[in-house]
Amino acid sequence: SRIYGLTIYKLSLHASMRNWCRVSAVKIGLKITLVLLVVAICYTILYFQLFQPKTTVIRISGSTTVYPLAVKWAEEYMRLHKDIKIEVSSGGSGKGITDVLAGLVDVGMSSRDLKSDEINRGALPIPIAYDAVIVVVCINNPVLSELQVKGIKLSILKEIYSGLVSNWEYVIDKDLNGDGFISINATHAININTGSIEGYSAPIEYEIHPYTRAEASGTAETFAEKIGIGDQELLTGIKVVGNPGMVVAVRDDKLGIGYVSLAFAYGEAAEGVEPIPIDFNEDGVIDEGERLDNYDIAIENIVNGKYLLSRALYFVTKHKPTGMVKEFIKWCLTEGQQYVAEVGYVPLPEEKVHESLKLIG
Structure with missing residues (x-):
């Protein structure tokens, strides 16, 4: 029985040692796996920090x-420069x-x-394209044909x-x-028989809105000045917000009048409104330089300087950009100038491009 007991004890000891070896091997394997995982993560982070290009963000507003x-x-x-986000x-x-x-x-x-x-505080205006402010009315305006x-x-x-004129009759000089x-x-109102101005209660069906x-709008500032x-x-x-808001407001009001930039006066962006020419010399006739029949004619008159509500568009930086x-x-x-006309504006002439490039150094 002693021999039998000793045999059982040896077998049990061997089994325990085998189990201990298995557990130790598993623990060592887990430790090695963990170490390798940490090394891999550290290597990946280091690789991206050292070798992957960092994304540069350019913020623009206005x-x-x-x-x-x-x-x-x-x-x-951004399509050309994958490391740039604008x-x-x-x-x-x-x-x-x-x-x-x-600095925002x-x-x-x-x-x-x-x-x-603004310039004294370091603002640098850089001309990037040309535009114009265009007067628009609703396509259902009751005097649209006369205005055209x-x-x-x-x-x-x-x-x-200025709030002095508020009836379409006076605009087209017609009862x-x-x-x-x-x-x-x-x-x-003007009495058409005597030509005198008299007190009068105007009909609301021809009231101007x-x-x-x-x-704070550059379009409004330019319009007010011009x-x-x-x-x-x-x-x-x-008061309405933005060019799109102006188009919607005038489109939905047959007696409305507003002003928008060139890109919002023609095409899909101008659906429901019609550009109206301005008689700058007040001779009662729309001269060639005042015509706005279509986008191409408008562009021609802006480029040749005959349309007096034209203007430059700017990028503005604080001091010279770097x-x-x-x-x-x-x-x-x-x-980038190849895309200016596509969006609806007028590209800079070559000499103006050189002037703008000199500004940024």
Whole structure:
């Protein structure tokens, strides 16, 4: 029995040792696997830090006019440069200039000339394309055919946005309802028999509904300056946001009148509204340089300087741009100009391209 017990004890000892070896091997294997996993993770992180290109983010904000062009440029540039990410947001020229001066973005967008105080704070305006401000009315406007032929005299446009004229009868110089008066505004009219201005209660069916911009807008600033009012804040009208908001408001109001940038006056973006020529010399005739029959004619008159509501569009940086921001703007001024007309604006002439390139150094 002693021999039997000793045998059992030896067998049990051998089994225990085998189990201990198995457990130890598993533990060692797990430790080795864990170490290899940690090494692999560390190597991967190190590889991406050392060898993978870092993404550079360029932030742009500002003018709703420049926004479609900036988005197009951003898309094309990112397609060519996978390590660059460009974020574009709108909000008006004033916001773009404020943002870039505050360091919130790398590039501001402006559809107006910069003010002296903005330039004194380090803002650098870089012309990138040309545009124009176009007056639009609803396609269902009751005097649309007359407006297309005669346009709107510049002085009357100013009076509309100063609140002095508020009836379409006066704009086209015609008694539309046959009451013997040409309404000027809600309280006065011209007696067509005597030619005198008399007190009068104007018919609301021909009342003018002017629309203007709510935000700090380069389009509104340019419009106010060019028609002789001087400042956006002095424009009378129902306030709307952005070029798209202006198109929608005028489209939905047959008595409405508004103003938009070139890209929103023609094509799909202008559905429901019609561009109206301005009689700049007030001779009662729409001259060749005042015509806006279609996009091509408008472009021709903008390029040759005959359309007086034309303007430059700008990228704005705080001091001279550097690094990737500079390279992006340089591309916009050279290869990127091929996309300007596609978006609906006017490319810079070659000499203006060189001037802008000199600005960024």
